[in-house]
Amino acid sequence: MYPVYKSCMRQTTGLNQKKGQSRRRTITMNISRSKITIVLLFLVIVGFRSRCYGQQAGQQPNVIVILTDDQGWGDLGYHGNTNLETPHLDRLAASGASFSNFYVSPVCSPTRAELLTGRYHPRGGVYSTSAGGERLDLDETTIAEVFSRAGYRTGIFGKWHNGMQYPYHPNGRGFDEFYGFASGHWGDYFSPQLLEHNGKAVQGEGYITNDLTDKALSFMRQHRHEPFFLYVPYNTPHSPMQVPDRWWNKLEDKKLDMRHRDPGKEDPEFSRAALAMVENIDWNVGRILETVRQLDLDNNTIVVYMSDNGPNSWRWNGGMRGRKGSTDEGGIRSPLFIRWPGKIAAGTRIFDISAAIDLLPTLADLAGVALQTAHPPDGISLAPLLLKQQRSRKNRLIFSHWNGRTSVRNSTYRLDHRGRLYNIKRDRGQRHDSSDQHPGLTRKLTRAVRKWEKQVLSALDEDEERPFPVGHPDFRYTQLPARDGMPHGNIRRSNRYPNASFFTGWTSRRDSITWNVDVRAGGRYKVEVYYTCAPEDRGSVISLSFKSHRLVHKVSRAHDPPLRGRKQDRVERVESYVKDFRPLELGVIRLEEGQGTLTLKALDIPGRQVMDVRTVMLTRVDNERH
Known part of the structure; x- marks a missing residue:
């Protein structure tokens, strides 16, 4: 606006400076100058409203982030599991980008903190999953605050798990609307008591995953004419293992053709229950995608799907070692699908290593939202990879930490918390320690872990009194x-x-x-x-x-x-x-x-x-x- 304004003023001033102008001409030019000023002021106001409220069609994309709880990488048909059917999630993956090496934390609240802030969870004071250790420090900037400042309406429907009492509460961390619960898990999934709606205790309505989806769909319909950031952190398939008959009856007696790599560890009944809950999630994700289509928001909505950690039982997971709580591949490798029709090409496969810390920089970059945070993110924007504007980055390290154990992944290898080295490209199951064959790399990664722990863990005080x-x-x-x-x-x-x-x-x-x-x-x-x-x-x-x-x-x-x-x-x-x-x-x-x-x-x-x-x-x- 400013260069146009200067140009107009120069032309007006030049006309007024011409000799021999009549008084009538001078008045006419003054009127013209006033008109220009008024027009420019109007354009500035419109532009400001557009930037702040995203009212110009297609200017700011909506963002929907769906997070599941204790769903393993292998709990999807798209990843080759024939024990269940996930048609909606499979189509979501195929219609956008899927990530082969995406990592989260080994347990719930740390992953949520990393998704919210783009920073490793110890930096934000998260060291536990209950009794206050799950709370995200108040000086951290959340993804909801970033998008809210850009004029987005923000809503969360599901499991928060990063602090219950305000201002740790979702309504204190940038979310306009919250429906769900702030605790780490819930004890009843059928019309549960003591859910919250913006802090007030309410009764749930029906099976919890369906109920959360219902509320999310209402939020979408309410804000379909303005940009919205919608976060749907489901609490299934986390235990207790409850699921409606419609999904349980299908899998109750099903033979499991794909089993955990050590079948003796697996409880088939638990596996069936978890897979039935995932099929229910798939149905609800289908409802979200269909509502996006019905509201004619397909081409202006980014949809993200992921899980918060590895599976909560020993079941088929691509032969990987470890499960929930582990810093091995099986405990931290998660699905990640990102769809944005017309911008991200269908069938895009990304093999670069990436992590939950990357989502805030990535989504802000894709949406054209200023990434103004109190602390610099640890993550990077994956937008150049998604939009095929950049080649792979080979020199990156991603660290995974929980309960005193740290592992690190580079583009090819993982050094586990015991100092064993695995070529993940050839040995995803971490069966063959190759540290003896690569002593130099082992020492290099070991030094990187020590440096990271010194920098990131040193500020974490688990004994700090935080009333x-x-x-x-x-x-x-x-x-x-x-x-x-x-x-x-x-x-x-x-x-x-x-x-x-x-x-x-x-x-x-x-x-x-x-x-x-x-x-x-x-x-x-x-x-x-x-x-x-x-x-x-x-x-x-x-x-x-x-x-x-x-x-x-x-x-x-x-x-x-x-x-x-x-x-x-x-x-x-x-x-x-x-x-x-x-x-x-x-x-x-x-x-x-x-x-x-x-x-x-x-x-x-x-x-x-x-x-x-x-x-x-x-x-x-x-x-x-x-």
């Missing part, structure tokens, strides 16, 4: 689940895996449940405890206290539902079963700003025990605008 934030001034709701609390005395978790657990065994007045919290904004908060209580245990008096304020309430209403989940499980679970917990309103408490311990304990126990506790929900009541 759970409560009452952020920009958000109304705070959920404090059992997962984030500490039991004392006789109280115990319902399961050793914290994410979907609840507290039980509360039998003594010396028992307590505590949460280490940081109240970001002092004020009055309504308190609800999601509980169960047998009829014979009614009458306990409980207190919730923080610093100098305490709330006392008598548990006068029984609520004693059975454990649920066993009837829906296709194989026996290792996680906690759940209950239909009911909210018990304790009243309103004043919380003082600052750090401290929120304590729940009993003052009187007339029965055998007090109650079971799933979650404490705090809702700000002195500032209704939130």
